[in-house]
Amino acid sequence: MSSNNQPWTFYGRRLVQTGNLNHNDTLFGGTMMSWIDEEIYIYAKCQLGNQDDMTMVTARFGEINFRSPAHKGNIIEFGMKTTMLGRTSITVDVLVRNKSTHSIICEVNDVTFVCVDPETMAPKPHGIKECKQ
Ligand SMILES: CC(C)(COP(=O)(O)OP(=O)(O)OC[C@H]1O[C@@H](n2cnc3c(N)ncnc32)[C@H](O)[C@@H]1OP(=O)(O)O)[C@@H](O)C(=O)NCCC(=O)NCCS
Structure with missing residues (x-):
């Protein structure tokens, strides 16, 4: 999926609960997208040094592929590159996968966050040349 050959690093985990399900009793795609957005925000902000005087906005969500359903009680985890x-x-x-079976639930390419000044919301250089991890 990625042109980047680095291995995935898995960060956040979520428990799929009753309130997260759709009418088919599987994880609602909109909830998954919202979780991904938040997980990337946390990941990206930390990669950029988690500066308090900087915030970020989502500029782009690339291609999203839902590969297999997640069910109530599943723990899922979010891999980032x-x-x-x-x-x-x-x-x-x-890459979102089932924590125990490693079955791939969802893949997303090219999600771009842009650092902005919290007052003006104008793009602001993050000054980072290398990710922090
Ligand atoms: C994202 C946003 C700040 C970009 O502002 P802009 O004036 O168009 O920014 P610029 O053209 O100066 O580009 C700034 C950076 O954003 C990147 N960028 C802007 N739009 C992009 C897009 N659609 N996809 C990928 N990158 C994008 C540019 O490549 C540039 O990156 P770089 O500085 O690392 O080279 C502005 O479009 C915006 O506020 N969008 C709404 C964001 C939002 O409300 N998101 C949902 C809630 S968080």
């Missing part, structure tokens, strides 16, 4: 570090932006690929 940085694919590009720009002047004000960071672009990430994401």
Whole structure:
């Protein structure tokens, strides 16, 4: 999926609960997208040094592929890879999998967050040349 050959690093985990399900009793795709957005925000902000005077906005969600359903009681985990570090932006690929079976639930390419000044919301250089992990 990714042109980047770095291994995935898994960060956040979530428990699929009753309130997260759709009418088919599987994890609702909209909830998954919202979780991914939040997980990437946390990952990207930490990669960029978690500076308090900087916030970020989602500029782009690339291709999203839902590969297999997640069910109530599943613990899922979010793998991240940085694919590009720009002047004000960071672009990430994401792989969501079932923690116990490792079956792939969802893949997302090219999610770009842009650092912005919290007051003006204008793009702001993050000043980072290398990710922090
Ligand atoms: C994202 C946003 C700040 C970019 O502002 P802009 O004036 O178009 O920014 P610029 O053209 O100067 O580009 C700034 C950076 O953003 C990147 N960028 C902007 N739009 C992008 C897109 N659609 N996809 C990928 N990167 C994008 C540029 O490549 C550039 O990166 P770099 O500095 O690392 O080289 C602006 O479009 C915005 O506020 N969008 C709404 C964000 C939002 O509300 N998100 C949902 C809630 S968080």
